Amino acid sequence: MKLTEAMTPTKHPRSTWLGIYQNVLFCQVLNMQQITRCPWVGEQPIYIDYHDKEWGKPEFDSQKLFEKICLEGQQAGLSWITVLKKRESYRVAFHQFDPKKIATMTALDIDDCMKNAGLIRHRAKLEAIVKNAKAYLEMEKCGENFSDFIWSFVNHKPIVNDVPDLRTVPAKTEASKALSKALKKRGFVFVGETTCYAFMQSMGLVDDHLNDCPCKTR
Template sequence: MTQLSGVLDHADGERRCRWCGTDPLYVAYHDADWGVPERDPRALYEKLILDGFQAGLAWITILRKREAFRAAFEGFRPEIVAAYGEADVERLMQNAGIVRSRAKILGAIKGARAYLAMAEKGEDFSDYLWGFVDGAPIVNRPRSMADVPVSTPISEALAKDLKRRGFTFCGPVIVYAFMQAVGMVDDHMEECWRHGAVTEKR
């Protein structure tokens, strides 16, 4: 396997962003999920919450627990999570399959309530988020990780507004990682086979 500036040549003949390494789960996530524009409001809520749970951890840790998270949070349906009380918090705190952080669990509940508050005002969560990039992915052309920022003025503005609305664990760095993951930004390396390959979620 040959290491290039920002990519790796894989045994299947594809060149991928170096960050996904060779872990099959990470490679599959890189190929099928990361950077693919997501427009479903519920899925966007889920991803934002999972990125919040990632704070201080590696994304692969969350990825390996993603199905356990989905089961524990009942599909991340905001209308269900918003109704969680102390018994649900304690149930989640006893679940070894997820990251057992009381603050992050409470943040997921607060986020669900903020999501519903927006919906009650007629604000679609997807339209709201995508409005920060004028509805279309920002396509960058990085050649190494040094070319990829950890945050941008847009992620700073979005983070500030999310916090104003009641979301937590959504600082500019987390929000930029979220924007990359849901395709609001295409930060696949220019030499990666996925760069620019998708403009809408399949």
């Protein structure tokens, strides 16, 4: 049935409008399918939402940058979606990633975290968040702003890379190597070169969205 025909009054208006509604839904589905996101996203809503609203968006808030570098460290050896699904549990357990509060956490607090099924129960990784909080505060004490420090590795301006396909995306760069080295020098842990590059991608220091991805910086 043509759409114009469907709009003509009939003896069965309910079925007619149902047909129109189904056509509209079908078109919406087609439009959704035409969106070409970065292929690593997959079909899980939580990952799609993360890709569309967060990944690659420039972030300059020091505490949010601190949260992300800590969470990237939790990912080591795992997939990011594993951490993403547990992110809210981490925020609750680690005081919304307030470095001052985290720095006061004791071994007993980590013991409690090890019993928390909402976290990745790897003691060294959990302890790393506390160590990183102390390193963060030491930077502040020395007059270093965390956001300014992080963004200095890309000259305070996002790098938009040419990414025709995933094969062109590196696992690490000279900038991520330098960032890793500088963070370790300041006392941070679980901040390897690959971890730092994933952090740089997610926080928008570099834009590694595929060229045809709608989230790509134009």
